[in-house]
Amino acid sequence: MSYVYEVLSAEFDVTAYFYNPNIMPADEYVVRLNELTSYSRQRGFPLIIEEPDVKSWVHAVKDHKYSGERSERCWICYEVRLEKTFIKAKELGFEVVATALSISPHKNVTKINEIGIRLSRKYGIHFYASDFKKNDGVKKSVEMSKKNNFYRQNYCGCIYSKLERNSESGWSKKSREHRLKNTPLAQIDDEAVEIPFTDTIDLHHFHPADTEILVNHFLDNAVQKKFASVRIIHGKGKSVKKRDVYKILKSHPKVISFRDDSVNWGATLVDLLLHEDAV
Numbered sequence: 001m002s003y004v005y006e007v008l009s010a011e012f013d014v015t016a017y018f019y020n021p022n023i024m025p026a027d028e029y030v031v032r033l034n035e036l037t038s039y040s041r042q043r044g045f046p047l048i049i050e051e052p053d054v055k056s057w058v059h060a061v062k063d064h065k066y067s068g069e070r071s072e073r074c075w076i077c078y079e080v081r082l083e084k085t086f087i088k089a090k091e092l093g094f095e096v097v098a099t100a101l102s103i104s105p106h107k108n109v110t111k112i113n114e115i116g117i118r119l120s121r122k123y124g125i126h127f128y129a130s131d132f133k134k135n136d137g138v139k140k141s142v143e144m145s146k147k148n149n150f151y152r153q154n155y156c157g158c159i160y161s162k163l164e165r166n167s168e169s170g171w172s173k174k175s176r177e178h179r180l181k182n183t184p185l186a187q188i189d190d191e192a193v194e195i196p197f198t199d200t201i202d203l204h205h206f207h208p209a210d211t212e213i214l215v216n217h218f219l220d221n222a223v224q225k226k227f228a229s230v231r232i233i234h235g236k237g238k239s240v241k242k243r244d245v246y247k248i249l250k251s252h253p254k255v256i257s258f259r260d261d262s263v264n265w266g267a268t269l270v271d272l273l274l275h276e277d278a279v
C-alpha cells in the first residue's frame with residue numbers, strides 16, 4: 001500500500017479507504033489495519049475505515065470457497081470490495097477511484113481492471129486502471145516495506161487463502177480436487193495452474209504433493225487430445241518425483257509403456273492407449 005500511495009500521491013490528493021471483510025482471522029485484520037493507520041498518520045493522508053461486513057462476504061464467495069486463489073472466488077472478492085469503494089467515493093464526491101490490489105503478484109490485474117471499469121460506468125466515477133507491478137513495482141514495494149519495517153503478510157487475506165498456504169493440508173487437497181473436477185482446463189487461470197496444452201508436462205513447476213493429481217490429470221487430458229506419446233519431466237537421478245511418476249504410470253489404465261527419454265534423462269516418455277482396440 002505504501003508504494004501505491006507514493007505513486008498516486010504524485011498525481012492526486014489521496015484518501016485511503018479500508019474495506020476488507022475478507023481479512024481473517026480478526027488478529028490479522030487488526031495488524032493490517034494498524035499498519036495502514038500508522039502509515040496514514042506518518043504521511044498525513046486521510047484514512048476512512050469501513051466496518052467489515054464479514055457475513056455478506058462469506059455469503060458472496062461461499063459457492064467458490066474451494067476454488068483457490070485467482071479464481072471466481074477472488075473475482076467476487078475484488079468486486080465486493082471495489083463496489084463498496086465506489087459507493088463511498090460517490091457518497092463523498094470523489095472524482096477517481098484506484099485500488100492497491102494490482103501490486104500483488106498473486107492478483108489478476110486484468111480482472112481487477114475489468115471490474116473497476118464496469119463499476120466506473122455504473123457509478124459514473126473515473127477508475128484509475130493500473131498495474132502497480134510494472135516498473136519494478138513489487139521490488140520497490142518490498143524495499144519500502146523493509147526500510148519502514150512494515151508488516152508483510154504471508155497470505156492473501158481470507159481464511160481459505162491461509163489454509164491454502166499449506167499445500168499438504170486437507171483443505172488444499174480438497175481444493176485441488178475440486179478445481180480439477182469442476183474447472184474445464186480452458187478456463188483454469190493459466191497464471192495460477194500451469195498445466196500446458198502440449199505433449200509435455202514439467203513437474204519442476206509444481207509441489208511434490210501435487211504430482212499424483214497433476215500427472216493423472218495430464219494423462220487423461222493427453223488421451224482426450226489424442227497424444228499417442230507424451231513426455232513427463234521430473235528431474236534427473238533417483239528423484240522422489242520420478243519415483244512417484246513411475247508409480248502412477250504403472251497403474252494408469254491408459255499407459256501402454258514408458259521409458260527414459262534418451263535425449264533428456266530427467267524425463268520419461270510415455271506411450272498412451274488411444275483406442276481400446278489398439279492393443
Ligand code: SF4
Nearest residue numbers: 074077156157158161
Ligand atoms: S484469496 Fe485473496 S482475493 Fe481471493 S478470495 Fe481470498 S482474500 Fe479474496
